[in-house]
């Protein structure tokens with residue numbers, strides 16, 4: 001149980017004992033300001049309102065029933081009825097000592113583990129991955145890591161775009177280029193260029209355009225030759241994505257790919273079912289669902305086309321089939337989508353229609369976790385200088401190169417910087433994204449993200465390295481320290497409380513799918529550690545051995561928390577920097 005849960009339970013019992021109705025909540029949270037205790041219980045005000053009594057008197061009744069012996073050293077009532085709880089240093093010492101020893105640190109597994117499907121990254125295989133897929137990949141992966149760590153059964157779904165009319169054109173082009181090229185890998189070494197070639201070919205050569213259209217039909221009817229070409233195209237394109245995932249330290253593998261093509265056979269029956277349920281109607285030859293639930297300001301229902309005139313299916317049709325599969329076959333209890341905010345209406349339509357058609361039970365939580373756009377310094381969506389889309393592969397190489405320059409300038413004595421530059425460069429790009437409130441746009445800036453000051457990956461990685469250097473200097477393996485942790489100073493106390501909040505923070509990130517909360521937390525840990533380090537000498541000769549060992553154990557808890565927290569964000573640390 002984490003501190004918040006423990007205090008909530010205690011305050012709740014006190015409220016019941018004070019005769020407060022069960023529906024009133026204790027409202028326990030860490031105090032926002034110094035001087036108001038470490039935690040606050042704010043439930044007295046709400047309860048007093050409900051009961052028509054005086055909030056301060058009610059708070060006093062709660063405090064009279066509150067059994068926090070050994071947990072809190074002082075409880076006081078402030079303002080209109082806040083209950084301020086000052087935690088007991090001895091109790092914190094024991095808690096932190098236990099956490100430092102525990103493999104799980106202060107992280108407690110979820111009480112009810114769920115099956116959670118996470119749809120993320122999901123690039124279109126016809127083109128090279130670009131910066132637009134960066135946010136989906138790294139935010140989605142952070143959630144996957146956190147949810148797994150909390151004990152949930154997480155199923156990754158890389159819903160790649162591997163189907164649709166454009167593949168006729170691409171396969172026809174591949175066939176032609178293969179007669180001149182040695183391998184598909186060579187012909188497709190630059191997907192962007194290849195796509196442009198195919199498109200130009202399609203536009204200028206009507207015989208080729210006919211062939212491309214014919215290949216779409218053949219692909220859909222399962223023609224062996226066309227299918228083989230398509231598979232080859234898909235294989236090479238997925239290799240490109242896998243390389244980026246490896247570079248980015250994103251956990252997606254080929255096993256997680258469940259692309260649009262997977263649902264192909266399901267689309268016609270699905271439209272049939274919607275027809276049978278009377279949910280869709282014909283409109284100019286197309287099959288359309290009108291959703292009054294999502295009506296615009298004038299009251300016009302929101303139209304969702306699920307089958308085009310001529311029979312073709314759409315993005316929404318595939319997403320409906322996918323959501324049904326995830327609910328029924330994968331047995332998801334929560335389905336999370338990490339997709340650009342510009343697809344919000346699409347997701348709302350899919351969720352509303354899926355519920356209406358009974359494809360997903362009400363008990364299943366459907367969540368579109370939208371994110372904003374990555375902007376350039378000009379305040380417009382991030383582009384190359386010539387206005388083209390920035391390829392992810394090139395961006396990541398540049399990050400590593402820049403990180404290398406920054407770390408060699410900082411520490412010219414470092415022997416081999418290859419591995420450190422990779423961790424710092426990739427970490428900086430990921431952290432700069434993850435530390436911003438997900439729903440906002442943010443400006444991509446190399447200098448800020450690679451800075452060793454402020455809320456950045458290099459700052460946190462460096463904080464970790466500094467702690468590790470203390471153990472090296474003392475020539476001590478922190479795992480062998482056996483004396484107790486003693487929380488004596490104010491700096492030790494606030495650091496201890498912060499460290500013990502790790503589990504609370506993760507539970508919140510898991511609920512809201514907001515990784516920036518974890519980033520802020522890790523930054524707070526590192527900052528409180530710096531304060532502690534300034535105020536509490538560790539290896540000075542006049543420090544008592546018991547105090548030294550206690551402080552070393554606190555350092556160890558800090559290092560492990562930073563390492564584990566960064567790992568949950570998919571960011572690696574180094575022993576030296």
Ligand SMILES: NC(=[NH2+])NCCC[C@H](N)C(=O)O
Pocket residue numbers: 119121122123124159160161319322337339
């Ligand atoms: N189930 C989904 N619609 N997932 C997101 C797919 C994203 C789409 N392939 C794109 O690149 O924009």
